[in-house]
Amino acid sequence: MSRNMLIAGNWKMNADAAQVDVFVKAVGDALDGAGLAADLLVCPPMVYIERMARALSGQPVAVGAQNIAAEVEPGAFTGEVNGAMLADCRASHVIVGHSERRALYGEADAIVATKADAAAAAGLVPIVCVGETLEQREAEQTEAVLAAQIDAILSQCRAATLESMIVAYEPIWAIGTGRSATPEQAQDVHAFLRAQIANRNATLAQSVQLLYGGSVKPDNAAALFAGADVDGALVGGASLTADSFLDIARAAV
Numbered sequence: 589m590s591r592n593m594l595i596a597g598n599w600k601m602n603a604d605a606a607q608v609d610v611f612v613k614a615v616g617d618a619l620d621g622a623g624l625a626a627d628l629l630v631c632p633p634m635v636y637i638e639r640m641a642r643a644l645s646g647q648p649v650a651v652g653a654q655n656i657a658a659e660v661e662p663g664a665f666t667g668e669v670n671g672a673m674l675a676d677c678r679a680s681h682v683i684v685g686h687s688e689r690r691a692l693y694g695e696a697d698a699i700v701a702t703k704a705d706a707a708a709a710a711g712l713v714p715i716v717c718v719g720e721t722l723e724q725r726e727a728e729q730t731e732a733v734l735a736a737q738i739d740a741i742l743s744q745c746r747a748a749t750l751e752s753m754i755v756a757y758e759p760i761w762a763i764g765t766g767r768s769a770t771p772e773q774a775q776d777v778h779a780f781l782r783a784q785i786a787n788r789n790a791t792l793a794q795s796v797q798l799l800y801g802g803s804v805k806p807d808n809a810a811a812l813f814a815g816a817d818v819d820g821a822l823v824g825g826a827s828l829t830a831d832s833f834l835d836i837a838r839a840a841v
């Protein structure tokens with residue numbers, strides 16, 4: 589089965605309104621409404637989602653969120669934003685289970701699965717992140733760690749969530765370090781993840797998009813994308829400027 593490539597930017601807690609405006613102007617000038625071979629998505633800080641989505645209207649670039657409330661229904665959840673609210677702001681995707689949220693905000697597998705379900709219930713595509721630490725890789729625990737993370741999603745999420753989800757493999761040691769996984773390491777892990785998914789659902793394993801994230805740059809993107817099971821990238825730092833984001837996207841053919 590052929591799968592579309594997706595280049596997704598995760599801006600994390602970076603940029604301001606002026607930088608959003610500069611980015612969308614540059615993207616609009618470069619694309620002029622014409623799509624690339626790869627699908628494009630940018631996830632700015634939550635407060636800029638609607639600004640970015642409105643400004644990119646007519647451009648082949650989707651806008652997503654970096655987090656979502658676990659709760660679906662409105663209520664007394666101070667500081668939280670649910671999926672319906674994100675959809676109201678024109679978000680189409682949401683990142684869940686990023687290693688920064690797992691490590692800094694205590695989001696364990698169960699809450700990641702709940703958030704993925706909450707996203708899908710609101711019509712948003714969940715991008716579920718998994719990844720191992722350097723210590724785990726050096727201890728040859730990579731596959732065990734990833735199996736536990738993806739199995740938690742496969743066993744806990746609703747079928748409709750699984751059918752809509754995207755999975756991002758982000759080795760924690762490669763995030764923001766300038767040390768990307770090698771193309772061989774990325775392909776090996778993606779093939780492993782696809783096999784894990786196939787153990788439960790062979791059809792889903794063929795259709796699910798598997799993104800790689802961790803120090804993806806214009807100069808290493810093409811080699812990473814050559815992996816048969818690498819369906820695009822979740823890009824942090826290099827997604828903050830239109831030039832580098834689009835250069836990475838052009839490497840996906």
Ligand SMILES: O=C[C@H](O)COP(=O)(O)O
Binds near residue numbers: 766825
């Ligand atoms: O979500 C994106 C990742 O954490 C990768 O970030 P990075 O490209 O800055 O290494």
